[in-house]
Amino acid sequence: MVKKVLIADDEPNIVLSLEFLMEQFGFEVRVAGNGGEALELVESFAPDLVLLDVMMPVKNGYEVCQHIKSAPSLHHIKVILLSAKGRDVEVAKGIEMGADAYVTKPFSTRDLAAKVRDMLGE
Amino acid sequence: MTPGRGFWRTATGVSAFVVALILAAGLVVWLDLAPAERTQLAALFPAPRVGLLVLFIIALIGGIFGIVRRWFRQSVEPVHRLAEATQLIAASNPDHRVPLEGSEETRQAANAVNALAQRRSELERQVEETVRAAKASVEAEKNRLAALMSELQQSVLVCNREGRILLYNSAARALLGGGGEPGTDVAPVGLGRSVFGVIDRSLILHALDSIEQQLERGAEAGAQFVTTTPAGGLLRVQAAPVLAPESQGEAEPTPSRSLAGFVLLLSDVTEAVESDSKRVALMQALSESTRGALASIRAAIETVIDYPSMDPSRRERFTGVIRDEAVRLSQRLDAVSRDFSEQLESQWPLEEMRGEDLIALARNRIDKRLALPTKLEEVDPQVWVKVDSLSVAQGITYLAARLKDEFQIREVRFRLTRGERHGQLDMLWHGAPLSLETVFAWENDPFQMGGEASPLTWKQVVARHAGEAWYRRDLPAQTAYFRLLLPLAAETRSARAAKAGSRPEFYDFDLFKLAAANTALDERLLSELTYTVFDTETTGLDPSQGDEIIAIGAARIVNGRLLSEETFEQLIDPRRPLSQASIAVHGITPERLVGQPTIAAVLPRFRRFVEDTVLVGHNAAFDMRFLQLKEAQTGVVLDQPLLDTLLLSAVIHPNQESHSLEAIAQRLGVEIVDRHSALGDAVATGEVFLRMLPLLAAAGIQTLGEARAAARRTFYARVSY
Numbered sequence: 047m048v049k050k051v052l053i054a055d056d057e058p059n060i061v062l063s064l065e066f067l068m069e070q071f072g073f074e075v076r077v078a079g080n081g082g083e084a085l086e087l088v089e090s091f092a093p094d095l096v097l098l099d100v101m102m103p104v105k106n107g108y109e110v111c112q113h114i115k116s117a118p119s120l121h122h123i124k125v126i127l128l129s130a131k132g133r134d135v136e137v138a139k140g141i142e143m144g145a146d147a148y149v150t151k152p153f154s155t156r157d158l159a160a161k162v163r164d165m166l167g168e
Numbered sequence: 169m170t171p172g173r174g175f176w177r178t179a180t181g182v183s184a185f186v187v188a189l190i191l192a193a194g195l196v197v198w199l200d201l202a203p204a205e206r207t208q209l210a211a212l213f214p215a216p217r218v219g220l221l222v223l224f225i226i227a228l229i230g231g232i233f234g235i236v237r238r239w240f241r242q243s244v245e246p247v248h249r250l251a252e253a254t255q256l257i258a259a260s261n262p263d264h265r266v267p268l269e270g271s272e273e274t275r276q277a278a279n280a281v282n283a284l285a286q287r288r289s290e291l292e293r294q295v296e297e298t299v300r301a302a303k304a305s306v307e308a309e310k311n312r313l314a315a316l317m318s319e320l321q322q323s324v325l326v327c328n329r330e331g332r333i334l335l336y337n338s339a340a341r342a343l344l345g346g347g348g349e350p351g352t353d354v355a356p357v358g359l360g361r362s363v364f365g366v367i368d369r370s371l372i373l374h375a376l377d378s379i380e381q382q383l384e385r386g387a388e389a390g391a392q393f394v395t396t397t398p399a400g401g402l403l404r405v406q407a408a409p410v411l412a413p414e415s416q417g418e419a420e421p422t423p424s425r426s427l428a429g430f431v432l433l434l435s436d437v438t439e440a441v442e443s444d445s446k447r448v449a450l451m452q453a454l455s456e457s458t459r460g461a462l463a464s465i466r467a468a469i470e471t472v473i474d475y476p477s478m479d480p481s482r483r484e485r486f487t488g489v490i491r492d493e494a495v496r497l498s499q500r501l502d503a504v505s506r507d508f509s510e511q512l513e514s515q516w517p518l519e520e521m522r523g524e525d526l527i528a529l530a531r532n533r534i535d536k537r538l539a540l541p542t543k544l545e546e547v548d549p550q551v552w553v554k555v556d557s558l559s560v561a562q563g564i565t566y567l568a569a570r571l572k573d574e575f576q577i578r579e580v581r582f583r584l585t586r587g588e589r590h591g592q593l594d595m596l597w598h599g600a601p602l603s604l605e606t607v608f609a610w611e612n613d614p615f616q617m618g619g620e621a622s623p624l625t626w627k628q629v630v631a632r633h634a635g636e637a638w639y640r641r642d643l644p645a646q647t648a649y650f651r652l653l654l655p656l657a658a659e660t661r662s663a664r665a666a667k668a669g670s671r672p673e674f675y676d677f678d679l680f681k682l683a684a685a686n687t688a689l690d691e692r693l694l695s696e697l698t699y700t701v702f703d704t705e706t707t708g709l710d711p712s713q714g715d716e717i718i719a720i721g722a723a724r725i726v727n728g729r730l731l732s733e734e735t736f737e738q739l740i741d742p743r744r745p746l747s748q749a750s751i752a753v754h755g756i757t758p759e760r761l762v763g764q765p766t767i768a769a770v771l772p773r774f775r776r777f778v779e780d781t782v783l784v785g786h787n788a789a790f791d792m793r794f795l796q797l798k799e800a801q802t803g804v805v806l807d808q809p810l811l812d813t814l815l816l817s818a819v820i821h822p823n824q825e826s827h828s829l830e831a832i833a834q835r836l837g838v839e840i841v842d843r844h845s846a847l848g849d850a851v852a853t854g855e856v857f858l859r860m861l862p863l864l865a866a867a868g869i870q871t872l873g874e875a876r877a878a879a880r881r882t883f884y885a886r887v888s889y
Binding site for chain 2: 057059060062066070131150151152156
């Protein structure tokens with residue numbers, strides 16, 4: 047069965063690369079431009095993993111992550127937080143919100159891809 | 169007993185005694201007579217003769233009254249006055265002398281008292297001389313401390329355990345007082361005032377708690393916190409303990425000595441904190457936006473590299489992303505360095521100084537160490553720069569030394585102009601041009617000049633100022649110069665330091681000894697209360713007919729000292745014409761009142777000045793009547809306890825005829841300066857009041873409550889205005 051990945055980031059220039067990469071690995075991909083859209087797509091698209099930017103309009107990544115991880119029907123969804131905020135406290139907050147990984151921008155696409163495939167058991 | 173009552177009692181007594189004696193003699197004679205003799209005697213005294221006898225007795229009584237009156241005038245009243253004057257000499261004015269009046273014996277007694285007073289004065293002077301000599305070194309020490317405090321740029325407050333200020337310096341007053349001219353502004357910082365009025369009580373108490381804990385552990389004690397100033401700035405407060413002196417004869421020092429008070433060092437950190445937080449915000453924003461852009465670039469370029477067989481149109485989108493993000497990143501960095509260069513500059517501590525002074529420093533050095541003549545060209549005196557003056561002077565001297573040693577330059581000149589955001593300091597010379605290699609070497613070699621060496625280089629000096637420096641030739645003028653760009657400073661500096669000249673009454677260490685201020689006011693000793701002595705000048709004598717206050721003057725008495733540094737003096741526009749009669753008294757002409765504030769604006773400030781003090785005035789009922797009539801209009805109610813020196817004078821000197829301020833001042837040996845100016849009279853009243861305190865104490869009046877009760881009892885208290 048094809049695994050589904052949701053990319054939530056308001057920055058189209060990074061989305062372009064992420065979307066291409068995920069497609070290259072054969073995942074089904076959807077893109078959300080802000081936190082609100084991300085929450086809707088989490089319900090309707092039912093992804094296996096979310097690549098979640100922290101600083102987004104409407105709802106930030108922390109809130110979206112918290113929502114996913116606190117809902118019994120959703121908390122199996124893997125969440126990787128992507129963030130330009132790289133201080134220890136911010137990483138700690140992300141992990142506390144239930145994220146499965148916290149990746150600081152800029153990141154290596156190969157490492158990120160490896161991490162995604164690992165989490166999805168591929 | 170007043171002489172009046174004494175006189176009546178004595179005269180009546182003597183008369184009654186004489187009349188009784190005559191009647192008794194008559195009665196004895198009458199009883200001794202035989203009945204026939206009695207009839208004869210009765211016949212001798214028909215009714216008209218009895219009337220004559222009664223008249224004779226009345227005349228006798230009158231005569232007795234006259235004699236007693238004369239005796240009182242000559243012998244008793246002078247003795248009463250002698251007693252009062254002697255008490256006055258004993259208690260408060262040793263230079264007062266008893267008038268020679270009355271009988272010969274009284275005069276002799278007066279002479280003896282005067283001789284005694286003279287002898288006492290001489291002895292007192294001798295003792296004073298000895299004490300003065302003994303105190304000189306202590307005083308010198310105190311003055312050195314006070315001088316040190318007043319010159320310090322750092323603000324210092326010393327307080328006793330209850331938080332009463334017993335020392336402050338001018339920097340502290342400037343920082344907490346909100347500026348304004350001394351005398352007209354009500355400074356919240358003053359001797360004896362509570363520090364809690366300017367700094368949050370709970371913060372100080374918390375700091376003291378932690379200091380006490382440290383003391384108990386035997387550690388070095390100190391605490392610090394940040395708070396806000398009344399003007400909204402940020403204040404860093406460092407607190408340190410003042411320990412009570414160790415008690416005598418204690419064999420071992422106790423591990424924890426008790427706190428007698430505390431010292432607060434205050435610094436205004438508003439600018440530093442603002443600049444720090446700006447810098448932090450800037451760094452965060454910069455790092456976040458850079459991370460975002462780099463993430464897009466890196467992901468795009470890695471994708472392009474990892475998937476070389478990608479179709480051209482897609483590849484073009486990726487390279488487009490890379491270009492866009494790179495452009496955005498450069499724009500962002502440009503904006504940051506343009507708008508926030510100050511925040512990114514080095515943090516070497518720089519002082520603000522006049523550029524002219526910096527040049528003078530450098531010229532002095534060049535003259536002393538190199539004996540190279542220097543001259544000034546155009547120097548803008550308005551240019552203030554932020555510099556590390558020593559390193560700049562060293563650098564300039566070093567460059568001049570190399571010019572002299574290697575190129576035999578015989579003179580250098582200086583020029584200082586204002587650039588757009590920098591001061592331009594030029595050192596010029598005539599003669600040989602330098603090669604770029606030479607300049608490069610000079611800039612990077614450690615300083616060495618006239619026997620002085622330093623690891624610093626010219627390049628480092630420039631970097632320390634976040635400035636720039638370069639070498640240029642001016643061909644037409646046949647000159648060459650080094651130019652140094654230095655950051656400009658604000659020009660409003662050092663006015664404050666210059667203004668805060670005098671130093672005397674900024675401290676009063678005796679406040680350490682004062683007990684907690686929780687005793688009810690009436691029960692507190694007169695000697696330990698804080699007073700405001702005040703006086704007003706008015707347009708006339710009748711407030712109910714529309715006369716108004718035109719001046720208020722006041723001074724504070726703290727711990728038995730009249731503080732001439734902490735005064736209140738304000739002219740007031742009465743909004744009505746002045747009468748010639750009143751101008752003749754106070755000398756304030758209508759022109760001087762133009763533009764002065766109205767009473768409604770002045771009274772709230774006066775209220776703050778007198779807060780927590782006992783009011784003292786001369787004939788204060790008069791001033792209070794004016795002030796009370798303004799209560800409704802201004803909402804300012806002066807409800808603190810009030811003492812009147814006129815009434816107190818009547819309490820201590822009931823036999824003196826005049827209780828005018830002049831008369832009392834003369835009696836008590838106080839010289840009035842500036843009579844009939846509100847402040848002058850207030851100060852005179854204060855000095856008179858201070859001299860009255862020992863006399864009141866001698867009369868058994870020790871507390872505020874006793875003084876108020878005694879004043880109420882005096883005759884003058886019944887006079888109403």
